[in-house]
Amino acid sequence: MDLSSIEIFLAVARDRSVTKAAKAVGRVPSNVTTRIQQLEEDLNVSLFSRDGKKMTLTREGETFLAYADRLMALALEARQAVRPLAPSGTLRVGTMESTAASRLPAALTQFNRMWPDVSLHLTMGASRDLARAVVGDALDCALIARPPKAMRGEDADFEAGLKALDMEPVFVEELLIVLPSGHPAIKSAADLRVGSIAALEPGCTYRRIAENWARKSSALPTSELGSYHAILASVATGKAAGVMPRSVLDLMPWPTSVQTHQLGLVETLLISRKNDHPSAFNAFHEVLSARKGRDIRLATN
Amino acid sequence: MDLSSIEIFLAVARDRSVTKAAKAVGRVPSNVTTRIQQLEEDLNVSLFSRDGKKMTLTREGETFLAYADRLMALALEARQAVRPLAPSGTLRVGTMESTAASRLPAALTQFNRMWPDVSLHLTMGASRDLARAVVGDALDCALIARPPKAMRGEDADFEAGLKALDMEPVFVEELLIVLPSGHPAIKSAADLRVGSIAALEPGCTYRRIAENWARKSSALPTSELGSYHAILASVATGKAAGVMPRSVLDLMPWPTSVQTHQLGLVETLLISRKNDHPSAFNAFHEVLSARKGRDIRLATN
DNA sequence: CTCCATAATTCCGGAAATGAGATTTTTTCC
DNA sequence: GGAAAAAATCTCATTTCCGGAATTATGGAG
Incomplete structure (x- = not known):
């Protein structure tokens, strides 16, 4: 029995779907299927x-789920317990607005409980700026979105900066275009019946992805707003289409009255300077990794 | 992190030796070394x-040891918990005298605590007879010693019977010749200064191994006794050399006053009919497997 | 102090397990 | 009934793992 199988099991159990779970844990569906089958064969139970x-x-799956959770928790605890010097001091973490809203609350709570001696400094910003801040030692690490492969060529500086950093995927976000409630379904940006696309700052990867998508078939301007709440409010007026990951939309108070269009999946990476991993960073890293398959995915169906 | 690595870690931690641990878990030392190194690298701690x-x-190893134990226990509990139908009824287990003495007490206690509804029927006997009983459905499973490769040819019947059975190694015993207290060290059977070799019944694999060894360089008769206590008493008279695994000797009341000579390592196998695995058998199998690296090895140094 | 036996590690080749894609099958939704 | 979507199956390249041989290091005996 391998703990990675259990991580996969947890993801499938929560998502009730091989495909989604595969995305969540960063694997291919066929692989998830086989690992589940192996687990079932090993336990000799369906x-x-x-x-x-x-x-x-x-x-039986339900009862195993309880144990799977405990096993993962215990394994994490073991990892943390053997750390020779207890993390302390400060850890300067950069994060995107969206991650801070949807993914971090649970993780930070857990981290604080484990290592109360570490004082966490959170900084919000766009991926570009965060990456620069990590390179320039203004932050110890950051959670950023990297553009999908197809777009990497466009921002050579950004990519070059990343080369000097350690990167590890920790979340997968489903990026959405959010349309006003009455808006008809769309196939491409040409079908948009709004005046602008509402997004965050220019350095924001999600914004760049959306602009890249829109540019292919329309000439809509981008209107820059300060927060996801502001974006959604703007969408509610009917004048704009918003850009945000599903995990953020799911947190918002208007669950049903919006139409969405999928732009694709975007990984959230934890970046840090190579060979500069203070104990507090490693602890933070482990906490995030352990949550990989486990985060609440709100009402995806 | 893989549970098999943890099993290996537990064995090394207990034995304080890569070589011994390798024997205990049925692997080669180089493999044990690598797995430990991987574990250390993964946890980033020595x-x-x-x-x-x-x-x-x-x-740090000490603190990890505590978690390792809990992880293995939890994993076993998980396995047992998902069993769709709780084992019940009777399970007829055959065992060698030696295994019953040294290995089973702890395992049976644990099994009874977990599955009080199973009534265990224990039968003691020689490996040959036990194997026959399993084939003939007089037993559900048995713990036997298989002769080492070199001797397999001698008893074709026995080997043929095993072909029809499932076999899995669960323990490794160090087989010893036990000499009277004043006896000089020996290199081979030719150096023996006793009148006979004291062993159990003819079907006993340990006896056969000892006779095979003795035959090469001496013509000593075998004197047949009914129990290991009797054998050791016979050795104490100075007239015989006894045959028994170290785990049994370690249980005996005369710890120091005997001289021993190693005959080699012998695996203890759990045998059962193919495709005839009642729930209670699987539960028993799991309990034994989980103890693989964990049994107390008494004063090996 | 040197040699020897023993134990751990390193190195290497074959075997097994793993993961990514392509294909197939099944189900659900039009 | 057909199209779309999801899971399972299959195949193949890659990685990982294991066992055995060679190497290094240690402690003990002479």
Whole structure:
């Protein structure tokens, strides 16, 4: 029994879907299928009942889920416990607005409980600026979104800066275009019936992805707003289409009255300077890694 | 982090030796070394201090040991918990005298605590007879010693019977010739200054191994006794050399006053009919497997 | 002090497990 | 009934893992 199998199991159990779980843990679906099958064979019990496309836990799966959670928690605790010098001092973490809203609350709570002696300094910003700050030692690490492969050529500086850094994927976000409530479904930016695209700062990767997508088939201007709440308010007026990951949208008070269009999946990376990993950073890294498959994914169906 | 690495870690931690741990978990020493190194790298901490040939736990190793134990226990509990139908009824287990004495007490206690509804029927006997009983459905499973490769040809019937069974190694025993207290050290059977070799029944694998060894350089008769206590008493008279695994000798009341000679390592196998694994058997199998690296090895140094 | 036996590590080749894609099958939704 | 989507299956390249041989290091005996 391998702890990575258990991580995969947890993801499938939560998402009730091989495909989604695969995205969440950064693997390919066929692989997830086989790992689950191996686990089932190893335990000699069927963990999921395959009702067509849905994967629902069997009764045995439910009981195993409880143990799986405890095993992961215990493994994390073990990792943290053997740290020779208890992390202390300050850790300067940079984060995107969206990650701060959706993913960090739980993780930071956990981290604080484990290492109360570390004082966390959170800085919000766009991916570009955060990366620069890490390179320039103004931050110890940051959570950023890297543009998808196809767009990497456009911002050579950014990419060059990343070369000097350690990077590790910790989350996967589904990036959305959010449309006003009455707006018809769209296939491409040409179908947009709004006056602008509402996004955050220019250095924001999500904004760049959206602009890149829009540019192909329309000439909409971008209107710059300060927060995701402001963006959604702007969408609510009917004048703009917003850009945000699903995890953020799911937190918002208007759950149903918006139409969305998928722009694709974007990884969130934890970046840090190579060979400069203070104990507090490693602890933070471990806490984030342990949450990989485990975060609440709110009402994806 | 892989649970098999943790099993290996536990073995090394207990034995303070890569070589012994390798035997205990049924692997080759180089492999054990690598797995420990991987674990250390993964945790980014040094678990053992290599003082020459000894492997002693570091302080971090000590704290990890506690977690390792809990992880293995939790994993076993998880396995047992998902069993769809709780084992019940009876399980007929055959065992060698030696295994019953040294290895089973702890395992059976644990098993009884977990599955009080299973009534265990223990039968003691020689490996040959036990194997026959399993084939003939007089037992559900048995713990036997298989002759080492070199001797397999001699008892074709026995080997043929095993072909029809599932086999899995669960323990490794160090087989010894036990000499009377004043007896000089020996290199081979030719150096023996006793009248006979004291062993159990003819079907006993340990006896056969000893006879095979003796035959090469002496013509000593075998005197057959009914129990290991009887054998040791016979050795104490100075007239015989006894045959028994170290784990049994270690349990005996005369710890120091005997001289021993190593005959080699012999695996203890759990055998069962193929495709005939009642729930209670699987539970028993899991309990034994989980103890692989964990049993108390008494004063090997 | 040197040689020898023992233990750990390193090195290397074959075997097994893993993961990514392509393909197939099944199900659900039009 | 057909199209879309999801899971399972298959294949292949890659990685990892394991066992055995060679190497290094240590402690003990002469």
